[in-house]
Amino acid sequence: MVNTLFLPELREMLAANNQAELVEFCNTLNPGRTAEFMEGLSNEEAWEVLQHADPSRRSEIFGYFAEERQLAMLQTHEPAQVAKLVEEIPEDDRVDLLQEMPEERVDEILPLLPIADRRNIQRLRAYEGETAGGLMTTEVAKLAQNLTAREALEELGRQAGELETIYYIYVVDEDNMLRGIVSTRQLVSSLARPTRTLGEMMETDVVVALATEDQESVAEKVERYNLLAIPVVDSGRRLLGIITHDDVIDVVREELTEDAHRIAAVAPLEDNYLQIGLFTLTWKRGLWLTILFFAALLTAFTLRSYESELESFAWLVWFIPLIISAGGNSGSQSATLVITAMTSGEVEFSDWHRVLTRESVVSLMLGAFLAFIGFSVAIFIAPSFRGALVIPLTLLSVIVCGCLCGATLPILFKRAGLDPALMSNPFVAGIVDILGIVIYINVARILIG
């Protein structure tokens, strides 16, 4: 819910042009909360209020606005004013915002920035969005090996205002090659021996990310080693920048949400569900929905080919949706479990035989149980005992097939270098549907045909 606590006061302050109070509002609470209290204002009102903050705080508060507000503000005000704000925005966020804006607008703003910022933006823009290079900022603490702990702390103190984080110091040589890492914790602990150099303290075995590395791989490293930040290097191990933990949390959430969408046969939305254009949303859903529709059309033709059996044993028809959904639901479960286990790194291709064994056992137990229930119902509906047997036998087969399908197809897809989540549940269900009908009719033929 939008926080409306301060809205009346804020609007009064704006109407009365009460500078002093607006300045106090901007500078008192932490920036995140300040932005939260401004949520209910219009973009225009919010921009006005924002001008009353100290320059450094301004970009901090701005950073907490929703993306649509940020883009709106950057696109509708005087380029000169906007450029001043853009200078202060952290590098990694800045390049993401500029990439969402129309070229003409970016061309209006870029020339108004200092040349260092302009060059930095060009450099970062060159990287693909979902790679380490696309996520990083270059505002990283780089110091030389020969500095003592005390000198390093003092230097950090001087640079602290411009750096993304001062908690990891990267030790580089004259060629900007990454030699080691020292944490500020180590620096602070060494205050008792202030003449120890960075070179003596540093950890040389540094976990790094290549600039071209995929963001999922970067997130996995940060998670595995519980890092606060990960340095980004080029192929020559020259230090290019840094990615911090907060950006990695966002990547983890993004990747897992996309997985969930793909499993449901939705191509990943690039925007919020409520923000995305209706035609785009329709397309992203319609693409796979249509493919699945064609797959399902095959079931119609399959059933048609069994026309005579269905006429002879009309009661078989009543159980079609039951059998299909039993197979589909089981297959869905297997696919989802395997897909999420692969995403979290719990299952790899080499585990395929363990997965198959588990799925075989579990599907037999599940299938036997549901077959029993199905049989108890079929007994009262089917015209004969043998007829009733068709149901449990089919259910057992369909559930086992569904589980084995659902579990192995994602693994095969991953092996083939494709995204296992793409092996979406409905696809598995589609295959299992047709298989289910074929099994069903043939079991019926054998038993009562």
Next chain:
Amino acid sequence: MVNTLFLPELREMLAANNQAELVEFCNTLNPGRTAEFMEGLSNEEAWEVLQHADPSRRSEIFGYFAEERQLAMLQTHEPAQVAKLVEEIPEDDRVDLLQEMPEERVDEILPLLPIADRRNIQRLRAYEGETAGGLMTTEVAKLAQNLTAREALEELGRQAGELETIYYIYVVDEDNMLRGIVSTRQLVSSLARPTRTLGEMMETDVVVALATEDQESVAEKVERYNLLAIPVVDSGRRLLGIITHDDVIDVVREELTEDAHRIAAVAPLEDNYLQIGLFTLTWKRGLWLTILFFAALLTAFTLRSYESELESFAWLVWFIPLIISAGGNSGSQSATLVITAMTSGEVEFSDWHRVLTRESVVSLMLGAFLAFIGFSVAIFIAPSFRGALVIPLTLLSVIVCGCLCGATLPILFKRAGLDPALMSNPFVAGIVDILGIVIYINVARILIG
């Protein structure tokens, strides 16, 4: 894949009892990598190698082992040896491990720990696992307001070895009430004015978590404010402990994976997919599978009640799976999109009318398109033109119903205080199945009945 690079050497060193080399192996690389190279060893071998690390490093390397290995090691060795290790393990991880172990074993180890550790474990065990209290560690930097920047840094240097993180300092008064927060970045920047006190520098508007707060809510705060760590307080704002970003990343991954499981009608697994017991896995899947099975049984009775129509128009039967899957897949998409949007905070209950509008428009577009394709096929199969019309009209209605159902049920569940992901896709599909059959037969009755 398990890293086997050093395995031969490690086994040689163990066989030859080469102390010096084993010590070097343990202390050279960073702990995470060291643990990685030990993955292929048996638990016994790994324990042996581990004894050669310095005490502080030992617990760090141990921290990177897989949980099954950690538990196995803690349960199979001399209690005295194990207690020495347990002393060094970070508090928050320690209490989680002890909670996974049988009571008798914990009772063997606890008395061998120093009384401070024993008390600490008892205190942390009292909290529910998935709350702030259950995630936190008490190893937090607490200093008084009157300390100067220089004094604070020196004190930090002394305590650094025992603290989870030294990057946020929490300013508390004599009653241990949280007054403010100072970041080490601020301290380092203030080195030029070393007589400034913590009280003067601190931010008083601190984002906190209550000890009883749900872990999802804690994760949301840490993400929103890009925090490195969040302090945990009791109802009197007394500082109890701290939760760091790396634990939050784990919570985010855990919560989103559970969501994906619930959406597929699997009760959240408490263990890894490959580790969980087969009966447990069957139960967690079977519970909802059975409920859905009963729901699907209703489709059998529904079709039976339309026995005469199905006999008169046998061709209608061929399209049953197509119609059911079209409704089910669309409903799945809607449900997944809305559920993930709610989890990420993009959609709240107050957005229900926006969601409904979007779904109405999108479902009409998707339905119209698929209805057209369905009609083009039905034309060749149905015995009459009016008959062929049954298909597109049904498809359109079923897809629209499916989408609206799939989108609104999670919102209603959330409003009712239940987990929206519980409104799993198959449930939506089940409802839509029955509705689909009813719509289908009735449209057929009206057009050709």
